[in-house]
Amino acid sequence: ERDSLDTIWMNGEFTDWEDATTHVLTHGLHYGTGVFEGARCYDTENGPALFRWDAHVERLFDSAKPYDMEIPYTKEELTEATLELIRTNELESCYIRPVAYFGYHQLGVSPGDCPTDVAIAAWPWGAYLGEDALENGIDVMVSSWRKHASSQIPTNAKTNGLYVNSLLAGEEARRNGYEEALVLNKEGNVAEGPGENLFMVRDGELYTPALSESILDGITRDTVITLAEERGYDVHETAISRGELNTADELFFTGSAAEVTPIRKVDNVVIGDGSRGPVTEDLQSAFFDLVERTSDEHDDWFTYV
Numbered sequence: 061e062r063d064s065l066d067t068i069w070m071n072g073e074f075t076d077w078e079d080a081t082t083h084v085l086t087h088g089l090h091y092g093t094g095v096f097e098g099a100r101c102y103d104t105e106n107g108p109a110l111f112r113w114d115a116h117v118e119r120l121f122d123s124a125k126p127y128d129m130e131i132p133y134t135k136e137e138l139t140e141a142t143l144e145l146i147r148t149n150e151l152e153s154c155y156i157r158p159v160a161y162f163g164y165h166q167l168g169v170s171p172g173d174c175p176t177d178v179a180i181a182a183w184p185w186g187a188y189l190g191e192d193a194l195e196n197g198i199d200v201m202v203s204s205w206r207k208h209a210s211s212q213i214p215t216n217a218k219t220n221g222l223y224v225n226s227l228l229a230g231e232e233a234r235r236n237g238y239e240e241a242l243v244l245n246k247e248g249n250v251a252e253g254p255g256e257n258l259f260m261v262r263d264g265e266l267y268t269p270a271l272s273e274s275i276l277d278g279i280t281r282d283t284v285i286t287l288a289e290e291r292g293y294d295v296h297e298t299a300i301s302r303g304e305l306n307t308a309d310e311l312f313f314t315g316s317a318a319e320v321t322p323i324r325k326v327d328n329v330v331i332g333d334g335s336r337g338p339v340t341e342d343l344q345s346a347f348f349d350l351v352e353r354t355s356d357e358h359d360d361w362f363t364y365v
């Protein structure tokens with residue numbers, strides 16, 4: 061339910077929420093030909109601030125490249141539009157969803173003369189997997205669906221069409237009573253969640269699938285790697301086999317929406333003692349301290365509204 065006063069930035073104009081529509085013959089609707097971002101604005105001690113916005117905008121433009129999609133705005137224009145959107149909607153802590161897609165002109169797989177439409181929306185979005193999940197962790201299911209290989213479709217791009225794989229895996233997990241899925245790649249090694257990257261803790265060291273494992277180059281993954289190394293943890297970006305999950309001391313998801321969410325069971329196998337592990341808690345606290353600005357670490361990661 062939205063306040064009708066809310067606006068969405070669409071192709072250069074601030075548009076009322078209910079008027080921010082597109083034609084049913086929009087290319088992106090038929091072929092999944094769009095790219096998007098998910099970022100958060102945190103209501104920090106120094107006021108609302110976009111977290112790692114530059115990295116998100118950079119990735120949006122990178123995601124468009126494999127599709128020869130020309131985003132007809134500069135990074136600065138999209139940043140100004142986003143800051144203005146947050147101010148206009150009087151938001152403080154919110155989730156920002158930029159999307160660029162081949163619009164309405166012609167159908168057929170080739171986008172031909174379709175325009176590239178761009179929109180940015182923002183809304184309050186709490187804990188992605190539920191408030192309880194942040195503290196007590198979630199139960200995940202290893203999906204029967206495998207992640208696409210990056211040789212089949214660039215998995216380092218946030219392409220709209222990729223998320224049918226995420227939906228298949230995530231909904232299969234929820235139909236079976238789990239909160240989220242964990243997706244293996246075509247080699248059968250661990251890739252990531254439907255909307256999250258994965259970390260494993262073993263004997264006090266951190267492991268996370270390498271970018272070669274057909275995963276999204278997560279910005280929160282990068283943040284947590286940085287925070288972990290600053291706290292003296294060894295971090296290994298490597299292949300993680302399915303079997304290693306059972307003997308992990310700790311597992312957790314990271315994402316702009318998921319933030320840092322502990323995993324307590326995989327296919328009903330208890331991970332560690334079945335609750336948020338100490339390393340997970342240490343890094344989760346470091347993350348939330350960072351984004352709430354209780355310290356001035358990494359101030360370059362914040363764009364104040």
Ligand SMILES: Cc1[nH+]cc(COP(=O)(O)O)c(CN[C@@H](CCC(=O)O)C(=O)O)c1O
Pocket residue numbers: 097098099252253254255256257275276277278279280281314315316317318
């Ligand atoms: C497949 C995937 N893997 C990893 C991540 C984590 O990346 P990062 O946000 O840069 O740390 C996300 C973000 N998932 C976004 C979409 C969630 C949704 O349901 O929509 C998000 O977290 O905003 C993914 O979609």
